[in-house]
Every structure is written in structure tokens, then in C-alpha cells.
Amino acid sequence: MFSVVRVGRRLGQHFLNDPGILDRIVDALEPTPDDVVIEIGPGKGSLTRRLAPRVARVVAIEKDERLAEELGTRNAERGSDDAGSNVQVVTGDALDLDWLGLVRSAFRVPTSAFKVVGNIPYQITSPLIEKALTPPLPAVIVMLVQREVADRLAAAPGSDEYGGLTVGVQAVAAVERLFVVKAGAFAPPPKVDSAVVRFVPLAEPLVSEAERIGFRAFVTGLFSQRRKQMVRSLRAVAGLSKDGAAQVLAQTGIPGAARVEVLAPAQLVALFRASQASHTL
Secondary structure (H helix, E strand, C coil), X not given: CCCEEECCCCCCEEEECCHHHHHHHHHHCCCCCCCEEEEECCCCCHHHHHHHHHCCEEEEEECCHHHHHHHHHHHHHHCCCCHHHHXXXXXXXXXXXXXXXXXXXXXXXXXCCCEEEEECCHHHHHHHHHHHCXXXXXXXXXXXXXXXXXXXXXXXXXXXXXXXXXXXXXXXXXXXXXXXXXXXXXXXXXXXXXXXXXXXXXXXXXXXXXXHHHHHHHHHHHHCCCCCCHHHHHHHHHCCCHHHHHHHHHHHCCCCCCCHHHCCHHHHHHHHHHHHHHCCC
């Protein structure tokens, strides 16, 4: 939601109306005239109005019934000669709705290709990102999130921000933190800055859909002991013996004295699979 940012309180709303920032957000989506876009939380429609003329269709999902009704009314009043005619407003919770089903039903198109743009209410950041990166995957996802979260999502191994969230997301998508949106750009200003993040799902994810739950638990366990050496962490998290942990580390080429915070997502995937395999021997 780029026209409204929720910062914890259900009714706490902060409106972003800066045309330059809104255009940069739309540009980040790399829109084309053939695109079908899911917009999460259009609020008063500030972003919707700048997005709609540049794409084929917009499905705007708004949880606030009053805002959804007002946005739908404004679209209807514009008439068929305005870009608003290609906007379908849906009232509901984006976490619960079938995004691809909405794309197909709202505009009666068979497409399985769509993009997603939206602001992430801070209290449900992880579930919304998880949903966006669960098949059927969008081609591109652009989201406005708390700056601290953006830093974690795009972090590199070895940095202070690098953690379980980073690895879980980067195992399935390329992530870029594009630019910061200062609190003063909103009225009224929230207490923290935000940042725009772009996700492009990997053509070949590092983990399969069947592995994701197990991998997430594995990585979360390791990062809960991020200051321990891997040989000790692996024993605790994977339930391996000292010799078993050493063997798995040797197999994956990871030093026993290494710490999880320096390991790239691909290394952690290899470690996860080797640990799983060791239990089947």
C-alpha cells in the first residue's frame, strides 16, 4: 500500500502523495502495457492512479471497507474513457485471497503471468512476503517496507543485518533494496523510515517448494545460535553426533569453525540437504 502506510495501530494511516516517489515505485515494477498487476492496499488510490495508465489491468485489494468503497466509487465516476476503468477494487485481506484467481476472474483472462506491488503493514511483513513468494509466482514484486526490514531482506553474508529472513527469501528470489522513503514524505509522518524493495523470483529456486518449511526451520535454528561455531550449531539443530556434524561440514566444504552469519544461502541449502541425507544413511 503506497498511498497508506500502517504502522502498527489498525487505524494509524500515513498518506504518501509525493508524485516523484510514487512514479519511482511504479517504475520499479518495470510496467508494460500488457501487464496485469495485483496492488495490495491501494488506500485512497494515489499509486493506483499513476499505475493504471501504464498497465493493462490492476486488481486493487483493500482490507479497509470504507477506503475500498471510496476507491471503487471514484473509479466508476471516471468512466470508460479514463484509466480507472481498468481497475478492479476487491475488498478483503490480501493474506487470505487467491491472487491469481482474482486476476483471472476479475478480468476473465487466462493469464498466469502477473506482477505485485504494495506496502507491507509492519505487523504482517513476513506472512505477506511469504505469500508473494509462494507459487504461482509473480514475475516481479515491488513492496514498500520498514527500512530495517528492507536492509535485512537485501543483506549480504557477514553483515549485521544478515539472518534467517534474508536466507529464506534469497533462496527463492533475487532481492534489491532500491531506495529509502523518509518518514517526512508521509502525512502524518510515521516514526520510522521505509524503503522500496524489488523481488524477482529465481527461475530455479535454491530450494523446492517441498523443502521450504524444513529449510526455514533449519535456518531459523542455526541463526538462533549465530555466535556458535557451525560444528556445534549443526549438532544442536540437525540432531547430529560430533562425527556426523564434522562429516556433513566436510562434505559441503564448510569449516567447522565457521559461523552461520558468513554462509551464503546456497551454502546453507547444501548444508541442509547434506544434514537431511545423513539421517537416511
